[in-house]
Structure formats: structure tokens, C-alpha cells
Amino acid sequence: MTWKLSPEIKAILFDKDGTLVDFDKTWAATNRKGALIAADGNAALADVLLQACGMDPVTGKTRADSMFAAANAGEIAAHMVAHGSPFEAEELVRLLDKTFVEGAESPWPICDLKALMQTLSGTGFAVGIASSDGEASIRRTVEVLELSSEIDFIAGYDSGHGPKPEAGMVLAFAAHLGLEPSQIAMVGDNGHDMEMARAAAAGAAIGVLSGTGTRQSLEALADILIGSVAELPALVAAR
Structure with a gap:
């Protein structure tokens, strides 16, 4: 795929997980914990819920565009209730949100994220994060990774901009910066990230193969595919 990042791009909005x-x-460990909570301690039901939400209970691998990979806590809770969780959906959302905030304490960065963000900001890019996770969990991840000074914008499913794949998070980032959506590049590992970029008429949809998405699931939706965000500086330099 021959493609170059447009000089019009002034900001990059990142998905978080993957x-x-x-x-x-x-x-993986947090999702196991969440499924066991949703199953009210029933281990067999927890495995059913894990599979229903896209995670293999044996390998810990998560499918592309599955509930765990792409949905927010409200959608995951409703899906778990539909597959046998004895909780009311509203109560389960509260329990899952708490579990996901706790899970934010142990992120595994794809690369040296501080160096990456400093390289991008040094090249003149503003940087934001848009995730289907809750805002509190995103902010905690940013704090743990010591990226607070590098991130200009954070949006979660509960930040008031609407969920992915709606356009709201991209539009809010553009408005926050005083830019047009066409000046924003969206970077993500799943179809809903690319679909959000298209819905907002973002200037670029960049897929990464470091998460649950696959070349097959992303190729038709992305302008370009890269292995991971570690390749972004080279992409920026080539424009």
C-alpha cells in the first residue's frame, strides 16, 4: 500500500489498548477477574462469559473486534447479562468499571511511549487518546506510564462524546485543538477505530498490527497499516 501522511495532519489521536x-x-488477568465477578464466582460460567466476550479462557488471547477488544463497559456488561450473568446490567457496569480502573495499574507499553510522544510533539503534533475504556482508567494508565505532560486530550466511553465507532471522540479532539477533523490522524488496532476515523472525516486512518486486529480485519478500513506505533516517527519523517 503506497501512502504518505499528509502535511495537513497536525494532531494524532491514539486508541489505547492494543x-x-x-x-x-x-x-488478560483483569478480564478474567471481571468475568468471574460477573459470574458471581461460578468458574464455569466465567469461562462462558470470557468466550462470549472474545477471550479464549485457555490461551488468554482476545479476538479482533470482539466485546473485550472493541466494546465499552456498558456494552460488555449487557453482553455478559445476555449470556448468563445473574447481575442487573447497571450494577455490573459499576463493578466492571471499578475492575478496569484497577487493571490500569499494570499497563504493558508497546514501546518507549514517552520517547515516542516527545518525538511527535517535537515535530509539532498534538497528541490525544480515545478509548472505549472509561476515562478514569485511561487517566490512571497515563499517570502510571508518566505521560501526563505529553497527552493533550483524553476521551473514554463515558466522557460525553459518544462511543466508538461514532465520530464524537475525533470531533471533540479537533474542537479541543481548534482544528478540522481532516487535520487529525486516528491510530488504532481495531475496525471500530478506523470506522470512527471515517465517520468523523479524519485526515488519516492508521491501523497497527500490535493489538487484536489483523491484517485481514484492518486492510480494507485503514489508509495504511504499520506494525506498531514505534513506526510512526518514520512515517512522519517521510511525509
Whole structure:
């Protein structure tokens, strides 16, 4: 795929899980914990819920565009209730959100994220994060990774901009910076990230192969595919 980043791009909006942090290493244990909570301690039901939400209980691997890979806590809770969780959906959302904030204490960065963000800001890019995780969990991850001074914008599913793949997070980032959506590049590892970029008429949809998404699931949606965000400086330099 021959493609170059447009000189019009002034800011980069990153997905978090699978894009900035390794999805399975960061979230496998937390998702197991969340499923067991949702199953009210029933281990067999917890495995059913894990599979329903896209995680293999044996390997800990998560499928592309599955509930765990792409959905927010409200959607995951509703899906778990539909597959046998005895909780009311509203109560389960509260329990899962708490679990996911706790899981934010142990992120596994894809690369040296501080160096990456400093390189991008040094080249003149503003940087934001848009995740299907809750805002509190995102902010805690940013704090743990010591990226607070590098990130200009944070949006979660509960930040008031709407969920992925709606356009709201990209549009809010553009408005925050006083830019047009066409000046924003969206970087993510799943189809909903690319679809959000398209919905907002973002200037670029960049897929990364470091998360749960695959070349097959992303190729038709992304302008370009790269192995991971570690390749972004070279992409920026080539424009």
C-alpha cells in the first residue's frame, strides 16, 4: 500500500489498548477477574462469559473486534447479562468499571511511549487518546506510564462524546485543538477505530498490527497499516 501522511495532519489521536499498550499482557488477568465477578464466582460460567466476550479462557488471547477488544463497559456488561450473568446490567457496569480502573495499574507499553510522544510533539503534533475504556482508567494508565505532560486530550466511553465507532471522540479532539477533523490522524488496532476515523472525516486512518486486529480485519478500513506505533516517527519523517 503506497501512502504518505499528509502535511495537513497536525494532531494524532491514539486508541489505547492494543495500540499504546499490549492488549493481552495488560488486560488478560483483569478480564478474567471481571468475568468471574460477573459470574458471581461460578468458574464455569466465567469461562462462558470470557468466550462470549472474545477471550479464549485457555490461551488468554482476545479476538479482533470482539466485546473485550472493541466494546465499552456498558456494552460488555449487557453482553455478559445476555449470556448468563445473574447481575442487573447497571450494577455490573459499576463493578466492571471499578475492575478496569484497577487493571490500569499494570499497563504493558508497546514501546518507549514517552520517547515516542516527545518525538511527535517535537515535530509539532498534538497528541490525544480515545478509548472505549472509561476515562478514569485511561487517566490512571497515563499517570502510571508518566505521560501526563505529553497527552493533550483524553476521551473514554463515558466522557460525553459518544462511543466508538461514532465520530464524537475525533470531533471533540479537533474542537479541543481548534482544528478540522481532516487535520487529525486516528491510530488504532481495531475496525471500530478506523470506522470512527471515517465517520468523523479524519485526515488519516492508521491501523497497527500490535493489538487484536489483523491484517485481514484492518486492510480494507485503514489508509495504511504499520506494525506498531514505534513506526510512526518514520512515517512522519517521510511525509
